[in-house]
Amino acid sequence: MCDLERGSLSLGGVFSTLCAVPRKEGYLGLYKGNGAMMIRIFPYGAIQFMAFDQYQKVIKKQLGISGHVHRLMAGSMAGITAVICTYPLDMVRVRLAFQVKGEHKYMGIIHAFKMIYTKEGGFSGFYRGLMPTIVGMAPYAGFSFFTFGTLKSIGLSQAPNLLGRPSLDNPDVLVLKTHVNLLCGGIAGAIAQTISYPLDVTRRRMQLGAVLPDSEKCLTMVQTLKYVYQQHGIRRGLYRGLSLNYIRCIPSQAVAFTTYELMKQFLHLN
Numbered sequence: 001m002c003d004l005e006r007g008s009l010s011l012g013g014v015f016s017t018l019c020a021v022p023r024k025e026g027y028l029g030l031y032k033g034n035g036a037m038m039i040r041i042f043p044y045g046a047i048q049f050m051a052f053d054q055y056q057k058v059i060k061k062q063l064g065i066s067g068h069v070h071r072l073m074a075g076s077m078a079g080i081t082a083v084i085c086t087y088p089l090d091m092v093r094v095r096l097a098f099q100v101k102g103e104h105k106y107m108g109i110i111h112a113f114k115m116i117y118t119k120e121g122g123f124s125g126f127y128r129g130l131m132p133t134i135v136g137m138a139p140y141a142g143f144s145f146f147t148f149g150t151l152k153s154i155g156l157s158q159a160p161n162l163l164g165r166p167s168l169d170n171p172d173v174l175v176l177k178t179h180v181n182l183l184c185g186g187i188a189g190a191i192a193q194t195i196s197y198p199l200d201v202t203r204r205r206m207q208l209g210a211v212l213p214d215s216e217k218c219l220t221m222v223q224t225l226k227y228v229y230q231q232h233g234i235r236r237g238l239y240r241g242l243s244l245n246y247i248r249c250i251p252s253q254a255v256a257f258t259t260y261e262l263m264k265q266f267l268h269l270n
Helices: 014-025 027-031 035-062 068-098 108-117 122-127 132-158 178-211 223-232 234-238 243-264
Strands: 164-166 174-176
Touching: 014 027, 035 234, 068 108, 068 122, 068 132, 068 174, 068 178, 108 122, 108 243, 132 174, 132 178, 174 178, 174 243, 178 223, 178 243, 223 234
Parallel strands: none
Antiparallel strands: 164 174
16 A cells, blocks of 8 residues: 555655554564455456457457457456456455554455445445546556567567467377466566556545545545646556555466466467
8 A cells, every 4th residue: 555644654655664564563564455466366257258259269260350459448348347346345354454553443345345335325435446446447458468469469470489388188289388488478567567556546535535644635536647647646656555456466477377377278279
């Protein structure tokens, strides 16, 4: 939560955050909201990669669009689909992660669900900030799949012997070697995160809602973007905490795409 400040605790950067959180809340404070994160990430990843394959087929067959463009379109649509299906869990994760020790408003995942439902307008409370999330997810997921797919196709066409190997389930199909998969996935994550990060900051501001003292100024996506820019500028506002997100998203995307490619081979999908 490097883009936020609460009370006397200033989260000004990656290393200051890693030092400040354990001092104030203990080392378990670094894992706040991780339970909701784990519950969310399983359906999110499954839905996203499944939807990507299905959207690719539809775009190719029904619309006749192929090449690199169909990856961008299919990736964007897959990301939006996964977000809509799992957004309430992401909302709960953010609320749990933002709590400061000794000021707990939510006692756990189930209690957070109950409180948000009863205090914030029923089911609509779980979807606060959905629009900037969708707007941000479209380029994030789209450019992730687009960049990975493009790097993969260029690598296999230009240096098949150096970067590729026969697929485990179909020797006639070339796939990237594991370490090359990791590299391409990491690059894809970094590029996608940079493009979509301001909208990710907007999403988190809106998700926190009444928890922040300036919540009345962040009711819509446009209001929130304007407020963050006017108060903190671009580097310290719209891109605050980007370095920490690189540390998180680059290995995350690298492992995700590598696992995806390996599972396709294990399940004989090539």
